[in-house]
Amino acid sequence: MSNFETNAIRIQAERSGAKEHSVPLYLTSSYKFDDAEDMRALFANEREGNIYSRYSNPNTSELIEKMAVLEGAEAGWATATGMAAIFTTFAAFLKSGDHVLSSRSVFGSTHQLLVNVFPKWGVTSTYADLDKTDEWESLIQPNTKLIFVETPSNPGIDIIDLEWLGNFAKKHKAILVVDNCFATPYLQQPIKYGAHLSIHSATKYIDGQGRTLGGLILGSKELITEIEAFARHSGPAMSPFNAWVLSKSLETLAVRMDRHCENALKVAEFLESNQEIEVVKYPLLKSHPQYEIAKKQMRAGGGIVTFVVKGGYDRASKFMDALKMFSISANLGDTRSIATHPASSTHSKLSEEERQQVGISQGTIRVSIGLEHIDDILADIKQALELTKLALA
Structure with a gap:
């Protein structure tokens, strides 16, 4: 085989x-x-x-x-x-x-x-x-x-x-x-x-x-x-x-990863076009600094998208609280979409200087894109961005 x-x-x-x-x-x-x-x-x-x-x-x-x-x-x-x-x-x-x-x-x-x-x-x-x-x-x-x-x-x-x-x-x-x-x-x-x-x-x-x-x-x-x-x-x-x-x-890894990658790329493309977002990192976005390397050694871009919302921690925390379908969790790779704030969770033991050195700001959010329908995933992100934009206005 x-x-x-x-x-x-x-x-x-x-x-x-x-x-x-x-x-x-x-x-x-x-x-x-x-x-x-x-x-x-x-x-x-x-x-x-x-x-x-x-x-x-x-x-x-x-x-x-x-x-x-x-x-x-x-x-x-x-x-x-x-x-x-x-x-x-x-x-x-x-x-x-x-x-x-x-x-x-x-x-x-x-x-x-x-x-x-x-x-x-x-x-x-x-x-x-x-x-x-x-x-x-x-x-x-x-x-x-x-x-x-x-x-x-x-x-x-x-x-x-x-x-x-x-x-x-x-x-x-x-x-x-x-x-x-x-x-x-x-x-x-x-x-x-x-x-x-x-x-x-x-x-x-x-x-x-x-x-x-x-x-x-x-x-x-x-x-x-x-x-x-x-x-x-x-x-x-x-x-x-x-x-x-x-x-x-x-036994289901291949079919799951195909959908994770398909959904994540669409999320990354949406976020990159949104004016409320400062930076988006995803391997198969052409804006990624190592895009050509990713294409060479990866079959697809994976299920993780990292982005920075305008407004720092205040905006990031309000955005996460406004999500209706996404889970707030420190895990990733799940069938369910997950949002994580690395600076206050997975990388909270790093100093602020150490976080800055690896590109983690107070506005950084890591999303693990799940297997839900892409329309529902995007709708949840859109409403959370819109709601928090109004809240900060």
Whole structure:
């Protein structure tokens, strides 16, 4: 099987023997061994099999196998959350004295890891701007072990040329890790461009319905073996139930992303034409600074639109309160459209200066465009803009 949609549906775990059409749940913490020798051989890694569900489970194994194929990776590991995937990756490869070069625009919790957690263990980091690749060479240090980027970034929707970045990481012998959450493997496959690891918060588009938590790390067998060595003992394991939910969700990922992208582009085009909006960021708007790069490496623009309303925080908060259909939430990637004010929520722990550096103002709003009818989505945005314009007049 070579087509994305078919692989997402037809790659399935071994059946229990009851000939189920849908993969069953394997809700067990441990497994039996045929005999003492079978137990010894499994613990010695002389044969494959399940030992304990913190290590592996048929449901998590199926999800990992499926995601690895979709990402073009050799192997993978599943974690309890997206942040567990990022922490596990950092912790598995970094030691005291190492340096991380990271894109400046990253999720708030990733920022906290880089500036508050890992420095306690002697790991330093430097931020680089995705749109200033000519400066990256000067930011590399002799001890740079890992390069980490989000593309598109959260919430600035900045984009970097993955082909250029893959060559850059290879030149400096650094592990390149790409947070591929916003794009999903359906829209973008970083490994194809030279990334060593692709990471997901499966909580977002992989699930797609706001039901469960999960994280995924995909890459080469060599690197995933190191991830596994850390994760098996530190314990950030995904539950079998969540893996089962996420694997079923992958069966509809392509059709969902098609609609997310179609709706989001129409929202972005509307916002760009509205005089109440200062700036709109969406990968496939021709006004996006990295539009040509986005066209080259992404199948479509994704479901996230970020914009700045005139009037700062006062206008932004009134706009969000005026929305009737949109949910006000810090999540994204849901079937339901969501509005978020990053400065007071997801990126509230950054200083005002740090937010300004990544393009987050008090008027910035991030919308995750859902699967509702586009007329209803646009109508809700229009009435909220009109209502708040009158309120501020």
